[in-house]
Amino acid sequence: MLSETVTSMTTVPGPVAPEQAPRARDGVRATPRGTGPRPSARPRSRRTRRAVLGFLGVLGFAATWELFALAEVVNPSYLPSFTTTARRLVAELGEPRFWSTLGDTLITWALGLAIAVGAALVLGTVIGLVPFLRRATHSTVEFLRPIPSVAIIPLAVLVAGLSREAALIVVVYAPFWQVLIQVLYGIADVNTVARDTARSFGLGRAQRLRHLVLPTALPYVITGFRLAAAIALVLTITSELVIGNPGIGRQIDLYRSAPDAPGLYALVLVTGLLGLLVNLGTRAIERRVLHWHPSVRRETPR
Amino acid sequence: MADRTPLLSVTELSKTYLSATGPVEAIRSISFDVYPGELVCIVGPSGCGKTTLLKCVSGLLPPTSGTVTLDGAEVTRPPATMAVVFQEYGQSLYPWLTVRDNVALPLRARGVPRAERAAVVERALEEVGLSHVLRTYPWQLSGGMQQRVAIARAVAYQPEVLVMDEPFAAVDAQTRADLEDLVRRVWKDLGVTVLFVTHDIDESVYLGERVVVLSASPTVVQEDLAVDLPAERDQLGTRALPRFTELRTHVYGQIQRAKRGEQVGAA
Secondary structure (H helix, E strand, O other): OHHHHHHHHHOOOOOOOOOOOOOOOOOOOOOOOOOOOOOOHHHHHHHHHHHHHHHHHHHHHHHHHHHHHHOOOOOOOOOOOHHHHHHHHHHHHOOHHHHHHHHHHHHHHHHHHHHHHHHHHHHHHHHHHOHHHHHHHHHHHHHHOOOOHHHHHHHHHHHHOOOHHHHHHHHHHHHHHHHHHHHHHHHHOOOHHHHHHHHHOOOOHHHHHHHHHHHHHHHHHHHHHHHHHHHHHHHHHHHHHHOOOOOHHHHHHHHHHOOOHHHHHHHHHHHHHHHHHHHHHHHHHHHHHOOOOOOOOOOOOO | OOOOOOOEEEEEEEEEEEEOOEEEEEEEEEEEEEOOOOEEEEEOOOOOOHHHHHHHHOOOOOOOEEEEEEOOEEOOOOOOOEEEEOOOHHHHOOOOOOHHHHHHHHHHHHOOOHHHHHHHHHHHHHHOOOOOOOOOOHHHOOHHHHHHHHHHHHHHOOOOEEEEEOOOOOOOHHHHHHHHHHHHHHHHHHOOEEEEEEOOHHHHHHHOOEEEEEOOOOEEEEEEEEOOOOOOOOHHHHHHOHHHHHHHHHHHHHHHHHHHOOOOOOO
């Protein structure tokens, strides 16, 4: 069941266009940053309300879990109560071994993500800029892209043994296609007027790449990166569970066979928190890098 | 005028697009000359290939036949002494660059040293009345202000020929009047040659020293008309002159004839 969920999560969907807000219309005067009135108190109170609601949601989830466990709907040795799990989580946080395990997971994740993004950026730019290569690779990309990363685990183990290298093959595979597709679409999205402008002002090929093509592709790349970061995390945990390279995933499997249900659940919570942090982090990067993009900028009254 | 050599010559220019459904003749044959320091307006009915003409003139599009010569050399790629202002300022300015960086980009690409660049950019923005928005992003400005930024970028490029493709088609009437006066002022201040394409008859007469009227597609030059209005123009006075009304009525008539497909021999 686990691998089924993972499979559906790690097949790469089609390109995701960065959200487009309508362009500023004529005569509509946007407020220059910092000089206009600050956003009114209304959005801030809305943000507070959202935070409170979010907190209530978490509280509700914990309470439901606690009630379920106390009512012994499931055998308590399979489902410890929330408080037991939470106490165990705090205890884990005090263990140096927990942190080294977490470190292993993060290293595999970061390495895999970096390789995937780096390779996709370079290859995507080259392929995207050469129409011949784009046409020649199109069907191959469309064939390889939907193969779930999880399906290549046996192949990876065959090639690299039960090692971090094998895990990296799995972790790199799906995010690589995800980012590659985004880069290809981003580079193809250069506006004709923007390109004519660059050409008429004498920008050469390399300068157009730097000042026009790459900034145009950036929103696509960032979207790809955000999705890739989440997928890579899922794949890191999966490979640790299946291949057995050191990390949170392997530790979860060890606790399962111990059996140590509170430890198992505590680590599952850790993976959830990791996913949350990765998402928050990539969102923050997105807001920072794309502050000029219609999906991020807020100044325009609407 | 006859003793001067033209700065820009368009000679029997034609453009036929090859499309999946067969060839589409956008321009049949256009010839006209622009002399140094002139402000020439090109006006024609919608769909007559004004933008195609401009793309050929600015070296962005190869013509099917005929030539464009600038300073005696045939234009085969965007010339370094020509700057273009596009109608779509929202796409022509880069949203990831501030106003200052947008104006500076062509200079940066050309390798102008930083200090000199800053000075030129500042002067250009001053010329268009925008020296207070250096660090703003174009999308934070109104449409009219964005087009001023695009004009400043062209001015900073220090071209011999300034080509403008319906630059004010997307701004409101009051802003448009201000921008028209701005173009006249820039033209006078910098002594640059301006080729201004528009579909607006009043605008062509108000701005131009000469108006080249194009026919409907397949396009030829319908008339090449000298505008004998006083050099000092202002929105109220000039537009109230009987001569202004005569000229605009004349151009209007020519365009109507062009739309009906009547060929009146080119002047």
